[in-house]
Amino acid sequence: MIISARDITKKFGTLEVLRGISLDIPEGQMVCITGASGAGKTTLLQILGSLDRPSSGTVTLNGQDLFALNKRALAAFRNRHIGFIFQFHQLLPEFTALENACIPGWIGGRNKTEVKDEAEALLRFLGLEQRLTHKPGTLSGGEQQRVAVARALINNPSVVFADEPSGNLDSRNAAELHDYFIRLRDERKQTFIVVTHNDMLAGLGNRIIRMQDGMMADA
Numbered sequence: 599m600i601i602s603a604r605d606i607t608k609k610f611g612t613l614e615v616l617r618g619i620s621l622d623i624p625e626g627q628m629v630c631i632t633g634a635s636g637a638g639k640t641t642l643l644q645i646l647g648s649l650d651r652p653s654s655g656t657v658t659l660n661g662q663d664l665f666a667l668n669k670r671a672l673a674a675f676r677n678r679h680i681g682f683i684f685q686f687h688q689l690l691p692e693f694t695a696l697e698n699a700c701i702p703g704w705i706g707g708r709n710k711t712e713v714k715d716e717a718e719a720l721l722r723f724l725g726l727e728q729r730l731t732h733k734p735g736t737l738s739g740g741e742q743q744r745v746a747v748a749r750a751l752i753n754n755p756s757v758v759f760a761d762e763p764s765g766n767l768d769s770r771n772a773a774e775l776h777d778y779f780i781r782l783r784d785e786r787k788q789t790f791i792v793v794t795h796n797d798m799l800a801g802l803g804n805r806i807i808r809m810q811d812g813m814m815a816d817a
Contacts, residue, residue, distance in 0.1 A: 599622040599623060599624055599625075600623055600624060600625040600659065600660060600756055600757060600789055601621075601622070601623040601646060601657065601658070601659050601757060601791075602621075602622050602623075602657070602658045603619060603620060603621050603622075603645075603646060603655065603656070603657045603658075604620050604655055604656050604657075605618050605619075605620055605654065605655040605656070606618070606619040606620070606642070606645055606652045606654075606655035606656075606657070607619075607652060607653045607654045607655055608638075608641055608645065608650070608652050608653050608812075609653045614812060615638050615641045615812055616638050616641055616642060616645070616652070616812045616813075617811070617812040617813050618655075618813070619638075619642060619655070619812075619813070619814060621807065621814070623757075623789065623791065624789075625756075625787065625789055626783065626787040626788070626789055627783070627789060627790075627803075627804040627805065628779060628780075628783050628789075628790040628791075628792060628802065628803040628804055629790070629791050629792070629803055629804060629805045629806075629807060630792045630793075630794055630799065630800040630802075630803035630805070630806050630807070631643060631791065631792065631793045631794070631806075631807045631809060632793075632794060632795065632800050632806055632807070632808050632809070633808055633809030633810055633815070634810070637809035637810055637811065637812070638809050638811075638812040638813075639793045639809050640761055640793055642809065643759055643761055643791065643793050645657060646759065646791060647676075647680055647682065647757075647759040647791075648664045648665075648672055648675075648676050648680065649682075651665055652665070659675075659679060659680070659756060659757065660679065660756055662675065674706075677702060677705060677706045677753065678706060678753055678755075679753075679755055679756045679757070680755050680756070680757055680758075680759065681702075681749075681750030681751055681752075681753070681755035681757070681758040681759070682750055682758070682759050682760075682761075683743070683746050683747055683750045683758060683759070683760040683761070683763045684746070684760075684761050684762075684763070685761060685762040685763065685765040685766050686766060687734070687742040687743050687745065687746040688746065689734040689742055689745055689746060689749075690734075691733060691734050691735055692733070693733065694730065694731050694732060694733055695721060695726060695729050695730055695731070695732055695733075695734070695737065695741075695745045695748075696714065696717055696718060696721065696730045696731065698734070698745050698746075698749055699717035699720060699721060699745055699748035699749045699752055700713045700714055700717045700752065701749060701752075702749060702750075702752050702753050703716070703717070703752045703753055706753055708753075713752065716752060717748060717752055718730060720747075720748040720751055720752065721744075721745070721748050724744040724745075724747060724748055724778055725744065726741060726744055726745065726748075729741055738771070739766060739767055739768075739771060740767055740768075740770075740771030740774055740775065743763065743764070743766075743767060743771070743775055744775065744778065747763075747775070747778065747782075751782070751788070756789065757789045757790070757791060758788060758789065758790050758791075759790075759791050759792075760779075760790060760791070760792040760793070760794075761792075761793045762793055762794060762795065763775060763779075763792065763794070763799075764776065764794070764796055764799060765794075765795065765796070772796065772798075772799075773798070776796075776798065776799050776802060779792075779799075779802070780802055790803075
């Protein structure tokens with residue numbers, strides 16, 4: 599299993615948001631987390647992706663206990679092994695599509711030319727070969743989100759976490775993005791963990807985890 603979580607709880611004061619989540623996620627699958635607002639979906643995603651710490655419980659990724667690492671070591675591990683895609687692309691407006699896709703690789707200290715070549719190949723795979731030098735303000739919403747996908751993939755992460763990745767897109771652009779996720783899973787064996795309200799996207803996953811009141815409804 600690429601990710602194993604055991605007995606994850608999360609409290610904010612007296613509010614118990616997650617109540618003992620345990621799950622295993624195999625490599626090369628797309629797992630979709632669904633449920634009503636407030637069910638704990640995004641909190642679970644953030645803990646599995648190491649952006650937040652649980653109140654109790656453990657998460658291992660490729661055998662590494664994430665929360666046994668100190669803050670600096672965890673940030674370095676996250677850069678090498680985890681990619682993120684959010685509902686709002688969060689691209690840097692002053693940089694081109696190509697430069698935005700390169701940023702995690704450059705932050706990780708990799709060879710700049712190598713990173714640039716890989717980013718260009720990813721953007722071409724995502725249908726953006728004509729948009730490499732364009733800045734985010736000149737790209738459509740769907741194009742911006744595909745740049746965000748390339749950015750998430752640049753360090754060849756073990757897992758990509760996506761929080762409502764098509765939630766800000768119209769139906770056509772959402773469907774295109776979903777198709778790229780499936781291609782990346784099937785052709786590149788990329789593992790995805792996706793929070794979504796989109797039934798079409800959830801239906802494309804290998805597994806659906808339904809959250810209810812801080813627990814897995816199908817557990």
